[in-house]
Amino acid sequence: SDYDRRLNTCGGRAVEERRTRLISAARGLPRPADLLALAQQRLDLAVRGLPRLDDLTAPAERRFKEVAARLDAALQRNTDIHARDLLKVTARLSPDTLHRQRNDAGRRVGDLGKRLDLAARRVPERVAQHARLPALQDRMNNCAKRRLEHETNRLVGLDKLRLSLNPERPLELGFALVRKADGTIARSAGDLASGERVSLKFKAGERDAVIDGESSGVVPPPQPAPPPRPTPRPKPAASTDQGSLF
Known part of the structure; x- marks a missing residue:
């Protein structure tokens, strides 16, 4: 129809006009090669400044080769050591050695059996x-008790003897101990002169005194000589054989 024709004509004109504008705008824009030229130059310069891949991998490759060589040598030494150890073990595992070890173990078992039999007989x-x-x-308890009682009685007797021989015991009975000026003990009236100063020691304290009067001249009778002590008889030697408690 006429409307469609007119619509197509208007649309074609609009498209042509837009195409003309686009071509004009495209002519004013720079080319893609011009836009990428600067970046390409920068990229080329950066790539030239970088080390080569071979230069980067060369040190690592050398270290890898050194480690591989050392590892091969270490593995070889380890293999040799284990081979020698295996030879030693196989030499010890010979039939003669195994038989000898079995015989030794049998003898030890036999000795242990004899000892066990002897122990069983002693049970x-x-x-x-x-x-x-x-x-x-x-x-033993009764003996210890008797010995303890004996020693206790002996200790009590020694304590009584100590008390009886105590030179100050007469002071408790009301007597006094007479000492001269030089500290010696006056045992009789004849040992003291008239006017001599003495010290009287009582149970509770001491007092000084002066001797008055004359000595009566009575001489105390001499004390009898102590009887001779009997010669102790030698004791028989104690036997060191205590016997068996079992």
């Missing part, structure tokens, strides 16, 4: 000895 004797232990313990 009744050990049981009897252990059965006597309570009676022996009672005897």
